[in-house]
Amino acid sequence: MQTTPTEQTLVIDHLRFERNNITLLDQIHSTVNAGELLQVRGANGCGKSTLLRLLAGYLEPHDGAIFWQNKSITEQRECYQQNIHYVGHRNGIKSTLTVAENLKLQCALSNIRFEPTNAQAVLKKMGLQHITDKHAAHLSAGQLRRLALARLALTPNKIWILDEPTTALDTEGQTVLNELLTQHLTHGGIAIVATHQDLDKSHPTKMLHLGAANA
Amino acid sequence: MQTTPTEQTLVIDHLRFERNNITLLDQIHSTVNAGELLQVRGANGCGKSTLLRLLAGYLEPHDGAIFWQNKSITEQRECYQQNIHYVGHRNGIKSTLTVAENLKLQCALSNIRFEPTNAQAVLKKMGLQHITDKHAAHLSAGQLRRLALARLALTPNKIWILDEPTTALDTEGQTVLNELLTQHLTHGGIAIVATHQDLDKSHPTKMLHLGAANA
Amino acid sequence: MLKSLLTITHQEIVMTLRQAYSWITPLLFFVIVVCLFPLALGPDENTLNKVAPGIIWVGALLAIVMSIGNIFRSDAEEGHLDLLLLSAHPLTLLVLCKLISHWITHCLPLIVISPLLGILLHLNIHEESVLVISLLLGTPVFVLLGAIGSALVVGIRSHGLLLPILIMPLYIPVLIFGTGSMIAASANLPLASDFAMMGALVLISLAFAPLLTSAALRIGANQ
Amino acid sequence: MLKSLLTITHQEIVMTLRQAYSWITPLLFFVIVVCLFPLALGPDENTLNKVAPGIIWVGALLAIVMSIGNIFRSDAEEGHLDLLLLSAHPLTLLVLCKLISHWITHCLPLIVISPLLGILLHLNIHEESVLVISLLLGTPVFVLLGAIGSALVVGIRSHGLLLPILIMPLYIPVLIFGTGSMIAASANLPLASDFAMMGALVLISLAFAPLLTSAALRIGANQ
Amino acid sequence: MNRKQKRKLIAVMCLLVALSIAAGLILYALKQNINLFYTPTELLQATTTPKQTIRLGGYVKKGSIHYDASGTHVHFTVTDRTHDIDVSFDGVLPNLFREGQAVVTTGNLTAEKQFEAHEVLAKHDEKYMPRSLAKDLQKPIVR
Amino acid sequence: MLHWFNQHFISLKAFYATSSALLPWLITAFSLCFAYGLIAGLFFAPADYQQGDGFRIIYVHVPSAFTAMAIYAVMAVSGILTLVFRMKIAAICMSVSASIGAWFTFLALVTGAIWGKPMWGTWWIWDARLTSVLILLFLYFGFIALQSVIPDQQSRDRAGAIMAIVGVINLPIIHYSVIWWNTLHQGPTLSKLAAPSIAPDMLHPLLAMIAAFLFFYAVILLLRMRNQIVLREIKTQWVKEVMSHAS
């Protein structure tokens, strides 16, 4: 470990992970301090999504550990997971609910009061205000992704884990995403983003390059 | 119509399409000649995917028509569709088959002899040669997309319709895609691509900008 | 906390009611399956009468088995399950909310309509009331045990009939006591013991099922 | 052309056999459903014997109804259906390939195991053979009609039990003739008419079902 | 004829062949008669055991109805005018039950031409007319 | 000819106008037939020689059963028109007919059961006629369920059309069930090639009632179709005009 971890540092400590006896990730280590963005890069199939699911606590490493507030996350999984926003390849949107109801459900899950005005503001920001009452089943790919990202603005969580968040977003959508990230980071949040495209250079960024796929 | 259509021209003639009484596309017209690429651009939710599904013959326009070989495609749907490669938001890969078997199935569907050596060459080109016998269920997002694009190289079809083909591809993958497109276009093929990212500028490209979402 | 949980339950019910077919189809399925039997069994009215409790119970069991399989499916496919795991509430409580709303939307209608089918199969008033009570006691167990199975298969795509064969064997005790109570009713024998047994089954499964279900869901996310 | 179609059929079968549960679970489901009845009906051997044909037939019907629902589901979810529509072969033929392989992998095992269940329910040799023949004639109809329903609901996500309620009414004639033949067999009455009727049903559905199925699939892609 | 037309022709031929065979099978099946109930003639040909529950249908033979002393037990003969079967029944008869009426009874064949019924249903025929007219015609009600 | 049809029936706008003109006539026809059928059937028709006054339920049972089947036939024909000729008006007719048909089927089942208890001695028996009518009810339910699930208008119409066409096989089964099989249900009284085997005094009210039920269906059908047309064409100029006139 290079830096002494503070309370709000996420430490990735010599992580190893294998699937079907094939080692996918090995000797991954890095630290992310409050206000920093960790960009995970690498060729297709090198294990970016896998790493992100490890960091979100969905998977457990075969070796090494991830520390949050100086404690391994496997020992405090439920507590730790409450700090997280995860946006994966799938958006996590309920297609039977409308756009607004999806936000409401999200608030309930985060145990936060649902403020219609606030929700409206968030939707406006994401450029979805004109389809507030549309069923999510009828949204386009980019609209779904925007709705998934609206979660980030709606409820405050310290750690954002985003797996190729720019997928299906148009340029305007990408700008909004970058704004969200800037705001989050300046407020001392942590963001871990896997992406093939370049993000805004202005973020305080750490890079993590994963090797070629071993699989 | 600006140019006189030849045999191998795809003519989009004042297309209108609506969903649940809301007009999504209106007065779309354009022509694509052999060897040309039509790039469809527009904000999220403006109807790019819908237009592409219309062009692939999955949807029927409410007004206007699409002409191929001087005949409306609704009148020759089955014949017309045999000329098409469509890669949509979903990849069309059978997750229970291996990578190689997926290619084999694709050949059978196109009624083409499966040549293992040829298939190997295609997989090599797409950077998938090391996972030929892996089950598709275990591929990463980018690997899946590469496998979907391998179809383009495997069986020759005149019209390629690609909906955000660069999704999940790393830089190398994008280069390969551009190479495939170049080869296809120089052989007199037609490509229609919806994308938010810029493609290689060297292709003979026509642009089609769709207006904002009316929905 | 309670308020959020109520919102979640409410939202679940809204989702189901909005997709009318998701609660109407199990109901119709129940009716059709029950009607299949007289057709398949042939002419003998006496036999029909004898097997009526069994038919209704098996029909209800199948309808519930089939509908419970979808309780986490759409969540998993849409990636919503990932979010449930990150929620501020304990997963067990979220699961309980989902199960309660599932019971209200999927099992209550079955119970309400079952007396009608009873008429078609010539049950008398006493048998009808026993039928309703035994279903009220039995269906929660079906839902609770079914949820465990559903959660176990959640990571597997197109699991087909894996779920029914996992959980139907667990349903057998309920089935035996449920039909047992009806057979006893038609013979005017005392029922208390059957009902007591079923009550016990409800409580036991209520105690363990949500816990096991949430554990299984975490495992499912591990894939 | 024929070669490609054979490849496609073969590939389909491989896919099913590879996911063992996708063909074993309907089989187990069948067995479990049939075994539920003795438990639900109580111990009376006489009744059980009388209802045996009905139970076996309803069990097979349910197992097939439940498994046929998945015939296009994974194709639709993975976007493979879009490719089938673009194929060089007529969609109708592709559908036929899928149906044949589905029958081989999902129905044949049921038919093979049914005599065993027959023994369990005390059928005699003559009844056993009638059972097998009638299932051989009946199950193709189940698959063919089921495919139409499956294709109709293909665009709808999590359609739950919609499919069974769409197609089970259409299955009723087959069920009646199938069990009718067995009831006749047990009374030593002539069966030829039942079999002829079922044969006619097979031919009619073979003539129309693939066409209607492919039409329905095209509609499904229209969403 | 090009390849496509040829293919279409083959498809249509297959369809026609399948349908005509199907039609033939249906006609054959209908000739064999598929039943809710068996007529006495059919039943006497079959070898049934007393255990089996069977539906027997036919007309109540003229003058064959005999009530027991108790009044609930009734004997009558069911005929299809080639063969007769004697039926005994214990229970409530439907209103339309009378001589010459078509009935459907459910029960078991206990001995040669002896039928023990536990249910008797009356089958109504398709004729509707006022009483006066029926009397005028004075013709037997049975077909 | 085709042009004339298009002008009056096929285009939604024209149909809307035509139906406005037709409705009063249909309502009148229904009222007349119904009044005659009801009064003549209940009071003037003589009692049956076997069933006595109980037979009068025929005046509800037969018309509702007949209408239930007719409606399904209408749906199947509309289904073919939808699939082959892409006629919107046919699709609308098909989808609004379903629930009406389901109600008539239900009515036929209930009146039949009520009639069966005194005459046959049972409410219900699983014979070919009764079972096939029950299947008809399930087919209606299936159709309604299928349509309620599909969000896209065009797909809903076409999927429904396929379902309607597949189910039509049940109609001949219902009708001929009493001829092909030995059923408890009686054979055909009216709907056969020979003269009806029912006395004229009883027959005329019955025919009037059948006509009344069909007219009733037509009236409800047109009303509901007009609703649908307005909903589907809500954005067009002519509907806006109609609406402004109405308000």
Ligand code: HEM
């Ligand atoms: C639940 C029980 C019943 C059902 C589902 C039922 C169903 C039907 C149907 C669908 C028809 C129309 C057939 C056609 O037009 O081809 C019909 C006709 C008729 N039913 Fe019923 N029925 C039932 C009970 C009865 C009973 C109990 C009677 C009298 C004893 C009866 C007397 C008639 C008559 C007289 C006709 C007219 C026959 C003709 O002219 O075709 N039905 N029934």
Ligand SMILES: Nc1ncnc2c1ncn2[C@@H]1O[C@H](COP(=O)(O)OP(=O)(O)OP(=O)(O)O)[C@@H](O)[C@H]1O
């Ligand atoms: N089934 C549907 N019913 C109703 N509206 C729909 C349906 N599918 C899509 N839409 C709407 O149609 C519009 C266009 O959708 P489409 O998927 O074509 O957009 P797109 O241009 O591909 O957007 P993206 O860049 O986000 O992929 C969107 O506004 C969407 O909300």
Ligand SMILES: Nc1ncnc2c1ncn2[C@@H]1O[C@H](COP(=O)(O)OP(=O)(O)OP(=O)(O)O)[C@@H](O)[C@H]1O
């Ligand atoms: N369930 C699984 N079983 C076996 N191998 C798997 C499984 N899931 C993923 N893999 C393999 O693990 C490797 C990493 O997958 P992962 O999804 O993490 O890649 P990625 O870096 O996100 O790639 P992409 O850029 O394509 O999204 C891939 O080679 C993939 O084939």
Ligand SMILES: [Mg+2]
């Ligand atoms: Mg990835």
Ligand SMILES: [Mg+2]
């Ligand atoms: Mg799109």
